[in-house]
Amino acid sequence: MNLREKITLTKDKKLSIYFPAGYPKKDSALELIPRLEKSGIDFIELGMPFSDPMADGPTVQEASTIALNNGMNIEVLFEQVKQVRETSDLPIVLMGYFNPVLQFGIEKFAEFCKSTKIDGVLIPDLPIEVYIQKYKSIFEAAEVPLVFMVTPDVSAERLKLIDQQNSPFIYLVAKSNITGSNTLFGTEDIESNLKSFSERPIETPVVVGFGISDAASFQDATKHFSGGIIGSAFIKSLASESADTFIESLR
């Protein structure tokens, strides 16, 4: 079963956790991913750290810097995923900025994704037009689906194009902002934007990210959708070593 089928199989709201590989320790993912699987997380977004993350707030920036200082890079990340795969089936989506992927080599990256059974790849600063024109054939040959971000005001034409990509899910950013900021889910504006987006004709399941930090915001954010992603709030809990309590508090 692929990630898309897993997301749509049951009606319960899927919970995903984002953290950069290599944070807080170089090998943390090896321990964190099985732990998150045990605590009932539905899938992981594993960050590929970058020196200049332009859509991220201070929490992810700092964690990325620490990860890079720990010696994390894409090669190491794939070795870790391979190791995790020996004991865990938790779906993993890789998320990171385009430049490190470009330098690693797109074909090599797609092959590594295939051999480590990566469930999806999200590159926020790779526009879908460039993807389709230059890289889609490479990812398709490796059977690695890409995930794309949308905002609620995305044009019908663009949403249709994104919906046609066989993605495991569409990543909905409820309100444009950097990661870790307060999106004010539940307020009238955001709620009406989300509701009207949920009525748009798409096949791909929708998962909401940016600004979800606790059980209440998770509930508000995912009311009309398949699930939600929590990043900065989880990363903060890692720093205070209360990650398990934090995950428990979300359900």
Place this chain on the structure above:
Amino acid sequence: MKYSPIADEHGFYGDFGGAFIPEMLRKNVEELKNAFLYYSSEPEFIAEFKALLADYVGRPTPLYYSKNLSEKLQAGIYLKREDLNHTGAHKVNNTIGQILLAKRMGKKRIIAETGAGQHGVATATVCALMGLECIVYMGAIDIERQKPNVGRMKMLGAEVRAAESGSKTLKDATNEAIRDWLANVDDTFYIIGSVVGPDPYPEMVAYFQSVISDEIKKQLLEKTGKENPDMVVACVGGGSNAAGAFYHFIDSDVQLIAAEAAGRGVDSGQSAATSVLGTIGVIHGSQTLLMQTKDGQIVEPYSISAGLDYPGIGPMHAHLIHSKRVQSIAITDNEALSAGLSFSRLEGIIPALETSHAIAALERLDIQGKTVVLNLSGRGDKDLSTYLKHL
């Protein structure tokens, strides 16, 4: 000066350029591109732009025959005096253009990034002129080393916000400005100061700066009877003054020279010579030549000049250098300092440290008997403390 594109319709110059931006900025960037395409051919907009350049900025700036330097280097050297612009550098040509666009787009809040502070001052200036809120992001280290410009921005009513992430210089100020834009997409206009960033910025900034080469052509014709010199020399960090000085000569056989900052030497590990040390990559929304590690992490650049220590280069320049239309020369801190000091005494003009890189390049080029235009991009008041240490 109707706009005619240099890039293709997606903002690519060969392999370089484009708009590598998160989806959240898509609408803004498209809106900006449409506004730029519309107004850059609207007579009323162009008339207002030109009027402000004439009466507020003080254009045309002189094209001065540099007698002493010409004698010394046995060439015919003309200085395009961008240092005589209001605010002391070429930067204001662009901020005037962008603020007029922001006004027409109904934006209420202006943000900008700045390195040496020249673009920050030029942005604060036009915001004061137009009565718009202004926030300038500046690396915490640059705030320390460019205090006079920080003071000018504050006096003009701008808020200067320190970028505390990464290397705390221009690259990080740019990251912070992009983050601000992401969080304020509805009411905010981001005035980028160089020919960098996602499409349409490189095209737009180059167009607003193209007034420089437009004037050079006319002035040179008047002075020499010929529109084209043999050579145009300019310094390049992101590359806005060079883009303006090269613009109308790109489709000609005029030799175009870009002086880059070698810092303490191209191979010293402390350099900003992007065209030598850079490889193709994506930074700040654009595919270009970029100083990076093998893992694709951005390398912290270094130059004595805060306006040149940027790890990338505008995509148009990347393309022109890659295709050998533009020749780049890497100038060290020491070469720039000594060129700046001797030029000051030779001509009675104190150049910006950035410009001193272009002046130093003249000594390395074969210019004997040639007609050369040097783009004197800015004045050196802001760099006095650095110069004086080396006097």
